[in-house]
Amino acid sequence: MASATEPPQRVGWLEERLGLASIRAFLAHKTVPVHAQTLWYYFGGITLFLFVIQVLTGTLLLLYYRPSPAEAYESVQFIVTRVQFGWLIRSIHSWSANLMILSAFIHMFSVVFLRAFRRPRELTWLSGIALLGLALGFGFSGYLLPWNTVSYFATKVGTDMAAAVPVVGHGLARFLRGGNDVGGATLTRFFGFHVAVLPGITTLLLLAHLMLVQKHGMSSPQRAVEEYRRKGLPIPQMPFFPNFFLRELMAWYAALGVLGSLAAIFPWELGVKADPFAPAPAGIRPEWYFLAPFYTLKLIPSHVWVFEGELVGLVGFGLLALWWVVLPFWAVNRQGEERTRLVTGAGVVLVAYLVTFSALGYWR
Amino acid sequence: MDEPRRNLLRWLLGGGFSASLISFLYPAFKFMNPPDIPEASVNEVSAGKVQDLKPNTGKIVKFGSLPVLLVRTTETEWRAFSAVCTHLNCTVQYKESSHQIWCACHNGLYNLNGQVVSGPPPHPLEAYSVHIRGDEVVISRRA
């Protein structure tokens, strides 16, 4: 039955049932442009890889973690001290969370500066921004789960800011906290968000994002396009399989090495169990990815004209976020010309703002 | 590519890949194997056998990270309190002669309800629950 052109028996069994030929054909044809900025193409994959690490280590941690105020801290302590390699799994989970968010931001800014959001990739951008928001949600909800002093008060401060949003603030804060204060209800709720709600939404959006990327292929930056147009040549491409993929594997292995080293040399600390009745320790601040808006809010005076300072800050951030989300749409003018300098300028300003204010928030 | 180099490549890639895979999977499987003490004893602690403590005596038991004073007042009645004095954190003890809990550091006295009778302590001692399971004494946190 087998002929020279048919695949061997065992592959044929799967082929008959799953019909993978079209996928294999697609992958064989997928290419990645090669130019000076190819390096930035890796960051999407790294973010994805780190997310997979989070799912795997998170699932392992789920085998021992208990989401109640009486047991959460103790269960994490148990994992770190008694469970074999518990220290490793836990530290990898905490470090990878931070590296994933950093990688997501790098990925986003590389898309901005290389203009990969241009038509027809607007939906890819939108789904990506949503994924970034989900990643921050993962970070915020996960941060509370060890139930130590820093987590508890950072959550308190964070949900207080949510309460300051106009109109919906109070309801929003109650929804997040599972009540009027941060407590056991908040912990259970955040746990539910962290292991069920957010992963579910993220999986769907991730599939959408990846499918859109496959559909539209990899975009090349304008400079490379023009350079090769002048030469009269098409932009060089490398096959995704195996060339780019092997390189990506190298990057992922490097990431694993970094994660392992961080976990072994700079393990994530346990902290002190949260005591809701104790006063907030001085200098409480959220995790680094929330530092810039946090510090900005601290700088705003308590009243700006007739409005409360915090309100002004939050509304400002809301508008800024909205403006950033619809970037692909204002990046082109009515004639369809690109507002190159505007976008680059906005990107540079945003990066500068985030870096500066995060640093200030950390050291002040 | 020539044979020896291809073999070298195969070995490096295959060997490295397997070794790295093992170094990732080994901890993961070890992690899933439950440790000897299967869970953190947060909410209750075994304080020995009923016969170990005579009536009108007390002993200190470790509860998680802090000491707890277990007092057997009569044949059938047991009490337990945090053994950390609320004045300056010394460890208290049971005084058989006066049926009171005493702190040697500055002569603080508590009654068998944990309330302050005399001396510098500002607050009462936190009470714990005691249950007898068979012949085992179990101390647990009050809900």
Place this chain on the structure above:
Amino acid sequence: MRYGVLAFLFAVPLAATDSCLECHSVLEGRLQAPAKAFANDIHARFGFSCADCHGGNRNEMDPETAMSKARGFVGKIPRTAVPERCAHCHSNASLMEKYKPRQRVDQMAQYRTSVHGKRLATGDTKVATCIDCHSVHDIREVKDPLSPVHPLRLPETCARCHADPAYMAGYKLATDQFANYRKSVHWEALAKRGDLSAPSCASCHGNHGAQPPEVESVAAVCGTCHVVMEDLYKKSPHQPVFAAMGAAGCVVCHSNHEIRPPNVGMLAGPNAVCSQCHDATSAGGIAAAEMAQQITSLEKALARSDEILANAQQSGMEVSEALLRQREGREDLVKAAVAVHAFETAAVQKPVNEGLAIAAETYQTGASALKERTHRRLGLSVSLIAIAVTMLGLWLAIRSIEGRTTPSS
């Protein structure tokens, strides 16, 4: 006058009229001050009026009749008569029962036994009377933080006179007690930690019956809190010796006002108290040196464990249980310091040995934690090598696929 007497006898406060306050509150300066202050006075809260101390009639608006000497108005009460004036009510048990049943009524009796009371009886008006400590016109309850006799403010109140060399000139008394007390561990507990149970002047000297404790009763006074020390001291060889010498017990080594936290330097070294009496070669001197060495050895062992545990913790190892065990070790150090009061080395050796055992245990835990850290780093190196080898393999694979040329479309 009639109404004033009735109010006084039956203690029914006539809240409606108080002409004293009504007139004096609209006057100025010296005459207005008492009326303004009285709003905060506890006597006002119970419905008493100026007339209840100063005499006169609170229901009469006309100054002539309200402040009529014929009708009992006394005006400013002379200092020598102040205690009796207060005692008129405050020593009357059946009267006080109507307002504060549990309040003591023997203050006056105590005051008469005190140095202040005795000197006042001889006509010395410089000594403290009721109003000097409790204030006048705005007398607050002792538990009110603004009262001059609230535990946190009492030392300053005593010091107003007793720390003033100009005021105290003529009396054969030192004036450095407050300054010394301020350096003490009791003051730190009181003023900085807000521990209301910490002793201040009245705790040892009494309040109304204030006088210094007799030399032989010093240990008993300290022993109201420091029970274990007093017990040991009473059974120790020092007690009969100090009693025979007329030396004041605890004060000999610990001072009376400037009581500092005790340390090993009191047993041996340049500032040792033992060497003030005991020659280095005498039995006492040798015992002191030995006790100092025992305690120092435990301190050193605990410090060594602290260091290794801090090192382990700094590297990220989990050593919280060992750190708590150190707490027990430190308790043994305290017990050893207490045992010094038996003044024999065997008594000190016991807690020191227990503490040393704990320190050895925690040191072991720290050492194991560091070993585990090394173990982890070794494991990390192994996995990094595997990763590096794989990355090398991948790189070579890429090169072999692409040859030495750049990939083309």
